[in-house]
Amino acid sequence: MEISSISMKSKTVRYGFILAIISILVQILVYATNVEWMASVTYSLLSFLLSLILIIYFGLQLRKARGGFASFKEMFSDIFIMLLVAGVIGILFNYVLFNFIDPQLAETLKQAVIKNSQAMFSKIGMSDSEIDTALAEIEKQDMSVTLVKSIQQLGMVVTFSAIGAVILAAILKKKPEEAFQ
Numbered sequence: 001m002e003i004s005s006i007s008m009k010s011k012t013v014r015y016g017f018i019l020a021i022i023s024i025l026v027q028i029l030v031y032a033t034n035v036e037w038m039a040s041v042t043y044s045l046l047s048f049l050l051s052l053i054l055i056i057y058f059g060l061q062l063r064k065a066r067g068g069f070a071s072f073k074e075m076f077s078d079i080f081i082m083l084l085v086a087g088v089i090g091i092l093f094n095y096v097l098f099n100f101i102d103p104q105l106a107e108t109l110k111q112a113v114i115k116n117s118q119a120m121f122s123k124i125g126m127s128d129s130e131i132d133t134a135l136a137e138i139e140k141q142d143m144s145v146t147l148v149k150s151i152q153q154l155g156m157v158v159t160f161s162a163i164g165a166v167i168l169a170a171i172l173k174k175k176p177e178e179a180f181q
Contacts, residue, residue: 008062008065008078011061012081015061016081016084016085023051023086035105038109038112039109055079055082059079059168063172068174069175071175073169075165075169075172075173079164079169083157083165106145110143113143114138117138118131121135
């Protein structure tokens, strides 16, 4: 059962919204329970894994909506739009979170990054002077979320969405003749 192009794009955009909302809800949950965890590698990896699982699931749902088959071009377009929608919403949410809801969040996260980095550097056997130098570099970083940084982040979202869409489209594409092999 083939569905219209407009219907597919609306499904794709809807999945992008759902992906963004789930990511935002996870971020709010972590923010509300332990804001310092937002600066951890574990949180980043788990967020990435959850997003990847959802993206693959939604990609499979989009292919199913196309009758179970989709070309590379169709999958790329669907996944790219979905990631772009989710990315833009995420950027907007972070801008509001860091600038209006909690203007001190950037500094809080910087201190958590310093604390986490210090523990990691000690664990891997860096000398005290190397640790001090590395922590001084982290301290110099501006972790604020400005309009300019958000626009730059949009460029990164477009780039990484395209790369992710290429990879996932290559994996999720399915031609009708592949079904009988």
